[in-house]
Amino acid sequence: MKLGMSLPVTVDGLWDPLDTLEQWARAIDEGPFASTTIGGRVAGDSPDIGALLGAVAAWTSRVEIVAAITPQLYDAVLLAKSLATVDRLSQGRLTVALGVSARDDDYRALGVDLRTQNVHQLADRARTMRWVWRGDHLTDTVRPVGPRPVRDSGPLLLMSLFGPHAVRSGAAWADGVQHVIESPDEPCLAELAEIFDLARASWADAGRPAPQLRTSFWFALDETAPAGARQQIEDHVRDYVDWANPGYVEETGRVAGYAGDAAGLVDALRRFEDLGVDEVNLIPTSADPAQVGIVAEIAGKLLG
Amino acid sequence: MTLPVMEPDLWAADGVLEAWARASDEGPFSSVCFGERMAFDNPETLTLLGAVAAWTRRVRIVTTVVVPQLHDPVLLAKSLATGDRLSGGRLTVGLGVGGRVEDYRAVGADLGTQRMRELGDRAAVMRRVWRGERVGEDVGRVGPPPVQEGGPELFVGTTGPRTIRYAAGWADGLAGVSLDLSLERVGELFDIARKAWAEEGRPAPRLTTSFWFALEETSGGRAREQVHRHLRHYLSWLPGDLVDAMAPTTGFAGTVPELVDLLRRFEDLGTDEVQLIPTGSDVEQVHRVAEALHGG
Numbered sequence: 001m002k003l004g005m006s007l008p009v010t011v012d013g014l015w016d017p018l019d020t021l022e023q024w025a026r027a028i029d030e031g032p033f034a035s036t037t038i039g040g041r042v043a044g045d046s047p048d049i050g051a052l053l054g055a056v057a058a059w060t061s062r063v064e065i066v067a068a069i070t071p072q073l074y075d076a077v078l079l080a081k082s083l084a085t086v087d088r089l090s091q092g093r094l095t096v097a098l099g100v101s102a103r104d105d106d107y108r109a110l111g112v113d114l115r116t117q118n119v120h121q122l123a124d125r126a127r128t129m130r131w132v133w134r135g136d137h138l139t140d141t142v143r144p145v146g147p148r149p150v151r152d153s154g155p156l157l158l159m160s161l162f163g164p165h166a167v168r169s170g171a172a173w174a175d176g177v178q179h180v181i182e183s184p185d186e187p188c189l190a191e192l193a194e195i196f197d198l199a200r201a202s203w204a205d206a207g208r209p210a211p212q213l214r215t216s217f218w219f220a221l222d223e224t225a226p227a228g229a230r231q232q233i234e235d236h237v238r239d240y241v242d243w244a245n246p247g248y249v250e251e252t253g254r255v256a257g258y259a260g261d262a263a264g265l266v267d268a269l270r271r272f273e274d275l276g277v278d279e280v281n282l283i284p285t286s287a288d289p290a291q292v293g294i295v296a297e298i299a300g301k302l303l304g
Numbered sequence: 305m306t307l308p309v310m311e312p313d314l315w316a317a318d319g320v321l322e323a324w325a326r327a328s329d330e331g332p333f334s335s336v337c338f339g340e341r342m343a344f345d346n347p348e349t350l351t352l353l354g355a356v357a358a359w360t361r362r363v364r365i366v367t368t369v370v371v372p373q374l375h376d377p378v379l380l381a382k383s384l385a386t387g388d389r390l391s392g393g394r395l396t397v398g399l400g401v402g403g404r405v406e407d408y409r410a411v412g413a414d415l416g417t418q419r420m421r422e423l424g425d426r427a428a429v430m431r432r433v434w435r436g437e438r439v440g441e442d443v444g445r446v447g448p449p450p451v452q453e454g455g456p457e458l459f460v461g462t463t464g465p466r467t468i469r470y471a472a473g474w475a476d477g478l479a480g481v482s483l484d485l486s487l488e489r490v491g492e493l494f495d496i497a498r499k500a501w502a503e504e505g506r507p508a509p510r511l512t513t514s515f516w517f518a519l520e521e522t523s524g525g526r527a528r529e530q531v532h533r534h535l536r537h538y539l540s541w542l543p544g545d546l547v548d549a550m551a552p553t554t555g556f557a558g559t560v561p562e563l564v565d566l567l568r569r570f571e572d573l574g575t576d577e578v579q580l581i582p583t584g585s586d587v588e589q590v591h592r593v594a595e596a597l598h599g600g
Contacts, residue, residue, distance in 0.1 A: 015448060018392055022358070045447035047390070048383040054354025055390050058322070078374070078411045082348040089347070089355050091318055109443045110376050139343075141406040142540045146345035147315055 001273050002034035003299045004066065004281035005292060006216070007056070009040045009047060010240050013287040020287050021052065022059055027292035029060035032299050035095070036060070037216070037281055039068035042106040050082040057090035065093050066281075068160060068178070070101035071125035072116040077145055079125075080132035084149045092150030096129075097178040098122055099160035103243055119161065119169050126157055126173045158212060164198055171202040176212025178281070182256050184217055184268040193275050215272070216281035218257030219265065221295075224288045229259035236285035257285065262298045269302055305593070306337040306368065306514065307356070309346040310538045311585040320585050321347070322359050327590040329360040332597045335396070337366040337514070337579045342374060342407035344540070350383040357391035365391055368479050368514060368579060369400035369461035372426035373417040374407060378446055380426075381433035385450040393451030398479030399423055400461025404541050420470035427458055427474050459512065465496045472500035477510025477576070483554050485515055485566065491573045513570070514579035516555030517563060522588050527557035534583030555583065560596045567597075 005028045007021055008014055014021065028036045038053055040046035049069060056065055065086065071079055087094040100117055101107075107114050128138070133154030135144050149155055158178040159170035170177060177199050181188040196213045203211040218236070220229035227235075234253035241249050258268050272280050284291055305328040307321055314320055328336045336356055340349040347355075349370050356365050365387070372380055388395040401423055402408070408415050433439060433446050434455030450456060459479035460471035468478065478497055482490050494511050501509045518530035532551040539547045556563060570578050582589055 015389060018389065018451070021390075042379065042382065043444040043446055045449075047448060048350065048379070048386040050348065050351045051354035051357075051383050051386040051390065054351040054356075055358040056354075058355040058358035074379075075411045078342070078348070081342065082351045085347040085351040088315055089321070089351070105443050108440055109446050110379055139406070139409040141343035141410055143343050143345070145343050145410050147347065148345075 001269075001277055001303075002279040003032065003269070003303065004035035004037060004064075004214075004216070004279050005033045005295065006037040006039065006281060006283040007052075008284040008287045009038060009052070010044070011236060011285060011287050012239065015045065016287070020289065021047070022055070023289040024292060025056050025059040027289055027296070029063050030296070031062070032296060032303055033063060034279060035064035035066050035281065037066040037068050037097070037283075041101075041103060042073060042109045043103070050086075053082070053086040053094075054089060057086050057093070060090070060093075063093065064095055065090055066095045066097055066158075066178075068097045068099065070106070071098055071129070072100070072121050073106060073110055073112055076125045076128040077132055077138060080129040081145050081147075083129070083155060084133055084147050087149040087151075087155050088147050094149070094155040095158060096155050097158040097160045098126055098174070105243065119166050122159075122161070123169065123173050130154055130157075156212065158214065164195075167195055167198050168202045170199070171206040171208060171211075174211070175209075176214065176278070178214045178216065180216050182217070182252070184258050184271065185255075189271060189275065192277075196275060196277070212278050213276060214279040214281060215277055216283055218283045218285050220257065220259045220285045221265070221291055222261040223294055224291050225286065229261075230254075233257045233259050233285050257283075262294050265295070266298045266302050269299075305333045305335070305590060306339075306579050306581040307352075308582045308585040309338045309352070310341065310344065311534070311582070312345070312537050313585050314345065320587070321352070321355070323587045324590060325356050325359040327587055327594070329363050330594070331362070332594060333363055334577055335364040335366045335579065336360060337368040337398075339368050340370045340374070340402070341404070342410040343404075350380075350387065353383070353387040353395075354390055357387055357394070360391070360394075364394050364396055366396040366459075366479070366512075366579065367398050369398035369402075369459075371402035371407070372399055372430070373422055374402065374411050374413050377426045377429040378433055378439050381430035381455075382446055382448075384430070384456060385434060385448055388450040388452055388456050389448050395450075395452070395456040396459060397456045398459040398461050399427060399475075400479070401467075406541055420467055423460070424470065424474050431455055457510070459510065462493070465493065468493065468497050469500050472497070472504045472506065472509075475509070478512060480511075480513035482513050482515045483550070485556060487569055487573060490570070490575070494574060510576045511574060512577040512579060513575060514581050516581045516583050518555070518557045518583045519563065519589055519592060520557075520559045521592055522586055523584065528552070531555045531557050531583045555581075560592050563593065564596050
């Protein structure tokens with residue numbers, strides 16, 4: 001089982017100091033993390049994903065770079081060009097996790113039709129991107145839209161969606177699943193086991209190689225949370241899930257993610273090992289780069 | 305110094321762009337530049353912006369040019385603001401209409417927007433985003449805010465008087481390109497710009513121009529051939545015989561001392577910055593030019 005660490009692109013203080021993300025990326029690259037995930041939002045102060053991916057490719061030399069993207073927000077051809085560029089700049093370290101953002105304001109900010117917020121559109125965009133990466137001419141141009149990614153088939157594509165229907169549909173186009181869970185507790189792990197079983201079966205039915213099975217969740221550490229780890233997650237949820245109704249936000253804040261000390265996080269991560277999960281990705285809820293070092297140390301123990 | 309983003313062997317070896325960016329950052333160059341194409345093997349402009357911001361510490365970073373009609377203007381504003389943040393406020397944005405219909409088609413952009421008026425409209429939208437104004441109902445502010453107050457300076461990509469007059473109302477300067485290196489023509493264009501900006505009651509425009517170059521010292525004495533080969537590749541949307549006809553008089557092909565001499569003459573015209581555009585990917589060109597400029 002591998003461990004990944006997301007960059008804190010949606011938290012308060014992500015630009016203070018200005019090189020916060022650079023500190024995170026360089027620390028993650030030192031290991032033992034297998035990957036770093038870059039997501040983000042359109043509205044708000046998150047960095048633009050494309051520009052940040054370029055920077056992360058430059059700051060790092062080892063880790064897999066996972067771009068967590070809602071392709072409907074972009075032109076699929078331009079997005080494919082951007083991602084191929086990241087793949088080139090990082091010597092083939094890019095993986096793309098495609099999902100469907102539930103944030104209506106991101107669509108509205110870019111004038112994107114909210115009716116594209118569905119699984120079929122996702123598959124459609126994935127197909128278009130694969131055509132671009134293959135070097136196909138999609139319009140009448142002298143040369144195709146390049147550059148070509150490092151690998152002929154293009155970056156690994158993961159599907160980041162909820163629900164059995166979505167998982168089954170992903171077998172047609174994705175190389176695996178990245179399933180975000182609410183918290184690393186028993187009910188969520190049981191649900192995750194079902195999702196993974198379904199994915200294995202769906203990929204086998206579709207005659208495809210066994211899918212990559214990945215998951216992720218929010219975390220906060222007592223060691224770096226001045227107001228307490230649970231409080232940090234509650235504050236983050238209030239800020240990040242600002243579009244949902246207040247009751248839901250409050251309930252989510254109370255239970256979401258892992259809140260505790262570093263030793264407890266190791267125990268929580270151990271519980272994933274029996275699921276056959278390929279990678280667990282931790283999503284920070286504050287911008288303090290000290291968290292990377294603390295988790296790196298305990299992960300070293302976990303990963304042997 | 306422009307990065308060799310349009311070279312056919314750009315991706316043949318790892319680290320070409322990084323080597324160019326780092327060498328240019330060491331000086332004495334004032335900026336690192338790169339332009340935009342879609343149906344081509346060049347890196348995507350805004351993704352490269354992030355990487356260049358990470359590779360460099362000192363130089364300004366200039367897009368020469370980005371075509372806003374090929375992007376959503378709100379997203380473009382966000383990407384550029386991100387580039388400004390990642391570079392600590394070193395970004396200058398050259399905007400142009402773009403001459404290639406195929407690039408519009410490739411990303412599904414409306415060809416009806418391939419006009420100067422649209423360029424000004426999009427510049428205005430980007431500045432609103434950078435000032436932190438909301439772009440619509442039910443939409444939060446789209447950040448991050450740029451480091452530079454009000455956003456990066458905006459230059460208009462231009463080759464002629466018409467675009468200059470259109471842009472005097474909104475641009476902070478010119479991102480020109482000189483094909484035939486006619487100092488007379490560049491001087492005329494600068495005069496037109498100074499006058500147009502003054503008539504709009506705006507501060508004097510920053511005057512920058514660019515040209516293709518190849519050095520005898522790094523091309524085995526075949527500088528003109530190098531320029532010709534580059535043009536045949538880069539100007540892929542033009543008929544080959546037209547490019548062949550342009551090649552003998554386009555760009556600079558000569559020795560390093562001759563280049564330095566030419567740059568001095570541009571300086572005498574009141575040029576704020578000349579951006580050299582490479583026609584080969586050998587980073588030795590950066591070192592040679594840097595050495596000569598240091599020496600001078």
